[in-house]
Amino acid sequence: MEDMLFYDRLQFAFTITFHYIFPQLTMGLSLLIVFLKGKYLLSKIEKYNNAAKFLMNIFAINFTMGVVTGIPMEFQFGTNWAKFSELTGSVIGQTLAMEGMFSFFLESSFLALFIFGEKLMGQKLHFLTGFLVFLGSWASGWFILATNAWMQHPVGYEILENGKFVLNNFGDLFSNPWLLPAFLHNQMASVVTSSFVVASIGAFYVLRNKQVEYGKLFLKTGVIFGLVSSLLVAFPTGDWNAKNVAKHQPAAFAAMEGIFETEEAGSEIVLIGQPNMVDKKLDNKIAVPNILSFLTHQDWNKQIPGMDQFKEEELPSNIPALYYSYHIMVGLGTIFIGVMALALFFLIRKNLYTIKPLLWTIMFLVPFPYIANLTGWYTTELGRQPYLVYGLLKTSDGISPTVSSGNTLFTLLGFVALYMLLGLLFLVLVGKTINQGPTPQTH
């Protein structure tokens, strides 16, 4: 049983991690595309239109890879997590079906129209199709986050005698107090990723002295959006999210902050330290006193319960992984603000395009927003363990009882091989598109 649970979780972690590489870019990129297309409508300067269409090509490749890697996720609910699907299907099935019916179709239909239909539709309608693609991709995030919010903080349900969850208030799914902060935080983080991608494409063009006009446009757009979104990820959305965790999942909050022992008055915030699970303490820590209490409750001396206040079974099952995921996310987020603030400073001074070390830094930073987004999700998911539905359904009770661990391992290896192939294909397609660059067109 332990083995089955381990391999089911490993397979889900692998496939969802690979899948989330793609939607996190599409959601943020759609906003930048709408911005550039809108700017073209207002200014009639052709380069904005060409830039929007170029970014839509990258969007399309990402979107398609997201679809390919999303389909096995849907199957996994039935194959590896049959018990979870059986018990909670009438709740989470609602939001997942809405995601497919409303968001996916909205996104894919108007994506095709955006790519093919500019000439026929005219510029205003072309802008509208871009906006609808944006709406579809953000609605997709909303429905998926609504599903996850219910798993983190279940509301509007009742449990029948046979153990099945049913909805007794549909509206509660969307007014769940967990949902809005999680959605805003997630969307801002996806804008950070896309801003870094766009800025890094710009840095690449400027450094190679190729498509320089577009390179400068991408750098400028990426840096401005990157700084604003990096700040918004931290405050208010990240702050709001953390307060939500402290309120609804206090054991997870203690674990992610590394609070092993409750302090009498005012909790310190740990900047660096390694969880020592044997002695139940943080080794080599660097901490600032009372800050965590202030950030969480706006009271320097407010007590925050440490892990010693909870029973063993209430604590997350992998505390070091949770602690490190959270700290990597926060650390990277801080670096993003610093780099983008520096880039904006030089952009205002009109010499960003000539500072090569900074351009190289921006270009090579591109994997890190992906890592920050993924570790953010690991924090959310590891914090909920050992539950699938927080406090109500344990992860070990949600797996398919008849699927052997060998079977799961076999398909996991298959996924690794096929995803490697898909990953290579993705890199080739994106590389080709970037290498080709925006195609100048005039109307």
Add this chain to the structure above:
Amino acid sequence: MTGTFISLISIIIGITAANTFGYFKKTYSFGLTGNTLIGVFGSVLLIKSFGRLGFDPWSIMQNESFNVSLFAINCLVSTIGGVLGLIAAKTLYNKLNQ
């Protein structure tokens, strides 16, 4: 269990079919990127729409035994999906850009 894996194989067959068709029939080709994207959507659309007739990944792996004939039909439909997707996309593209 293997059903999950089959769903992914179907899509890859759709991608391959669209690219192969585009390679031989240049008038329908959108290049590697376009053909790949259309191959995905073509195969997904056909398998999702018609797979319930009895050749979707669930049916192929019914009772945990692998049904080769159904898998072959699945692959064939994916191939057709990729090819038809390319033809449909080119027709739509031509109509929209006349």
